[in-house]
Amino acid sequence: MTIADFPRYTFLHEPTLLQPLRRTGKALGHPSLYVKRDDLMPIAVGGNKLRSLEFWVGAAMQEKADVLLVAGAPVSNQCRLTAAAASIAGLDCHIYHNAEDGLEARRASYLSRLFGASLHFLGPLDEHQRGIEVENAAAEFRRAGRRPYIIGNAAIGGLGYVRAAEELLVQSRASGADIRHVFLPGSMGPTEAGFIFGNALLGHPFQVHLASVEYGQAEFSARVQRIYEAIAELAGPDAPEFNDAVIHYHMDFLGDGYARPSPESEAAIIAFARTEGILLEHTYTGKTFACFLDLVRRRVIPADEPACIIHTGGVPSLFTQFGLFREVPLMPGS
Ligand SMILES: Cc1ncc(COP(=O)(O)O)c(C=O)c1O
CATH class of the missing domain: 3.40.50.1100 (Rossmann fold)
Structure with a gap:
């Protein structure tokens, strides 16, 4: 069975936007930085979970839920x-x-x-x-x-980002961006494991950088591998073996833990709002974009290696986070 054989309910009819980060690149001296806008989807403000839902709802419909x-x-x-x-x-x-x-x-x-x-x-x-x-x-x-269907099976949900890896490779080649590094938030794992599996199916065109926003390194990498193997089992005997040589775990942006703001997430949210007009939030994207900025700034990502960060969405939660900012106080004078 290949990924294309799994039932899928189509919520996304087109690839999400691959957008150059011109002002950020200029400020950091890197000419080829991109963001893939999975926060801009046609349904409910979008986000990574909509890719998973294509497969969860596909499975639910097949079961006549x-x-x-x-x-x-x-x-x-x-x-x-x-x-x-x-x-x-x-x-x-x-x-x-x-x-x-x-x-x-x-x-x-x-x-x-x-x-x-x-x-x-x-x-x-x-x-x-x-x-x-x-x-x-x-x-x-x-x-x-x-006939209930419980949403959340990690391997089925991960299939959404198996497809996203291929979608990004097609965009990268067609646009001439030739992306080499891809950044994602590191949390429960389906998105990350799915992307890594998709990358393996494509022959590892991308170095995958995961900024942990929830777990410590040991638990996080074990989760990613476990879900990868569950996806491989769904895909059948020809599935590529797990290869962590192309995976880079970044643990320095977790701060005080899941959903807790950090000075770095605040700085990244403000920077992207004020240079690119892009909204991030403290739980997932703020910390991941902070990691991306840091690695580009320190030349861990060399200036001649194009890099892309996937904006996984979550923007509505920003509207509940107005009290978490220090430099953008809610009340005048506070
Ligand atoms: C906006 C956003 N980004 C990233 C993630 C992490 O995805 P995963 O649970 O697949 O690790 C989530 C999970 O809820 C999310 O809502």
């Missing part, structure tokens, strides 16, 4: 995009938030409600307990004669 279940924090991009995808596919959507119900949580998940999803606030559970609650909810739906 009638309701999608998804879990996450109220601000989760995966939950918002699942709600939007469900509305397009004509499926019901139930979202399970591991948070207390309250004004702040409802503000953060407001867009999911706008897309018609039903929200459930489970209280402050850990990810494991949250998973059990979702399984219980699925069993309940089945008893009621419904």
Whole structure:
């Protein structure tokens, strides 16, 4: 079975924009810097999870599911995009938030409600307990004669970025950009493992740089390899072996941890807003763009090797982060 044989629900009809970062390149003395705008997609402001959803919803439709279940924090991009995808596919959507119900949580998940999803606030559970609650909810739906599909299988979701690697290579060649280095946020792993698998299928045209925004090196690299191997198992016996020679893990931008702002993420958010008009946020893209800027500035990425950062989206969460900036205070004089 090849990746093309997996059921896919098409949310993206065209490649996302590959855009030169001219002012950034000029400031850093690097003539060939690019951003791939996965934050500009036609649905719900887009983001990396929409590529995963093409395969999750494809699988759900093949199973004749009638309701999608998804879990996450109220601000989760995966939950918002699942709600939007469900509305397009004509499926019901139930979202399970591991948070207390309250004004702040409802503000953060407001867009999911706008897309018609039903929200459930489970209280402050850990990810494991949250998973059990979702399984219980699925069993309940089945008893009621419904056909639930739980969003989140990492290998299926990773297929979205297997395709994205090929999409980027085609763009890189057609535009003459000849991209050699690609940067991505490092978090739960499906996006990263999918891209790395796609890169392997293409014969490793890219050096892949992952800026961890969630885990320490050992746990993070183990996750990436585990999901890569799960994708390889889906793809069948001809799948390329995992090869970490082209993967570069960058751990210096995690700061105080997941979703915590850092001086570097703030500086990157401000820099890209004020030089390129591009919005980033503190959890994923701010830290990854900070890593990208640092490596280019220090010539770890040589000036004659073109580099591209993938903007994985998450822009709506910036609207909940206005209190996190030190240099852009909310109130005058504060
Ligand atoms: C905007 C954004 N970027 C990056 C990631 C990380 O993707 P993954 O979970 O596949 O590691 C996420 C995950 O939610 C995200 O929402």
